[in-house]
Amino acid sequence: MASPPVQAFLEFAIETAYDAGRLTLGYFQTELQPEMKSDDTPVTEADRRAEELIRSRIEKRFPAHRIVGEESGPSGSADGAPCWWIDPIDGTKAFIRGVPLYAVLLGLEIEARIVAGVAYFPALGEMVYAADGLGCRVNGRRCRVSPAASLGRSIVSFTNAANFKAAGREEVWKRVIAAAWHSVGWSDAYGHALVATGRLELMLDPIMNAHDCGPFPVILREAGGYFGDWSGNETIYGNEALSTSTQLLPEVLELIRCGSQG
Numbered sequence: 001m002a003s004p005p006v007q008a009f010l011e012f013a014i015e016t017a018y019d020a021g022r023l024t025l026g027y028f029q030t031e032l033q034p035e036m037k038s039d040d041t042p043v044t045e046a047d048r049r050a051e052e053l054i055r056s057r058i059e060k061r062f063p064a065h066r067i068v069g070e071e072s073g074p075s076g077s078a079d080g081a082p083c084w085w086i087d088p089i090d091g092t093k094a095f096i097r098g099v100p101l102y103a104v105l106l107g108l109e110i111e112a113r114i115v116a117g118v119a120y121f122p123a124l125g126e127m128v129y130a131a132d133g134l135g136c137r138v139n140g141r142r143c144r145v146s147p148a149a150s151l152g153r154s155i156v157s158f159t160n161a162a163n164f165k166a167a168g169r170e171e172v173w174k175r176v177i178a179a180a181w182h183s184v185g186w187s188d189a190y191g192h193a194l195v196a197t198g199r200l201e202l203m204l205d206p207i208m209n210a211h212d213c214g215p216f217p218v219i220l221r222e223a224g225g226y227f228g229d230w231s232g233n234e235t236i237y238g239n240e241a242l243s244t245s246t247q248l249l250p251e252v253l254e255l256i257r258c259g260s261q262g
Contacts, residue, residue, distance in 0.1 A: 021122035050088035085214030091188035103189035107214030117215020136223035154201030159187035167206035
């Protein structure tokens with residue numbers, strides 16, 4: 001039986017991410033008691049229940065597909081099958097503090113390429129989504145990256161300033177913020193979504209897990225931008241992440257190269 005077209009995958013991802021996001025809102029700004037995982041990051045009942053919902057939907061609709069989720073790890077078919085990447089709550093630290101910038105992330109990888117993805121921000125009422133050849137949209141409206149021609153008139157964002165030193169990228173960070181017009185901490189998935197929707201020009205994460213990246217290669221690609229590692233490779237496996245426009249990418253990569261050599 002032929003695989004569903006990418007449109008069908010995207011529609012499934014939109015509906016599933018929305019339902020998982022609505023589930024999380026039942027816990028948002030309540031007296032949650034998070035647990036701390038071995039990497040000193042928090043997890044809540046909302047994270048686990050949202051991932052369970054998404055997994056159950058995928059297993060029922062696409063039983064031959066693989067699944068990799070932040071909370072339950074990998075499951076499903078052998079390597080080579082289409083793979084769904086799940087982060088049920090990206091930005092759990094924000095979530096447990098009642099800050100509305102957290103997201104439900106869902107991305108589909110086929111033959112080493114993310115072909116469909118959704119970033120849903122339930123507490124903000126924003127959904128950013130894309131699929132190969134279908135463009136990028138926010139709440140149904142077509143969106144594109146910023147037309148800014150240089151970092152000198154651009155805003156750059158980040159998740160945790162301490163991560164630049166931890167990753168040995170402190171000099172790079174200094175070069176970037178010196179070149180940029182303004183820098184702000186609009187963190188986690190929201191920063192990358194802001195780049196895709198033209199509200200921010202650059203988002204830098206010197207430390208990044210693959211499950212945090214799931215939907216963003218196709219979202220940025222279809223919005224006229226770039227998501228990948230700090231060497232210019234579109235990937236979710238770089239252990240780092242960068243979102244920007246294709247127009248600004250050469251300037252950003254040059255600053256990174258100079259900073260890495262400094």
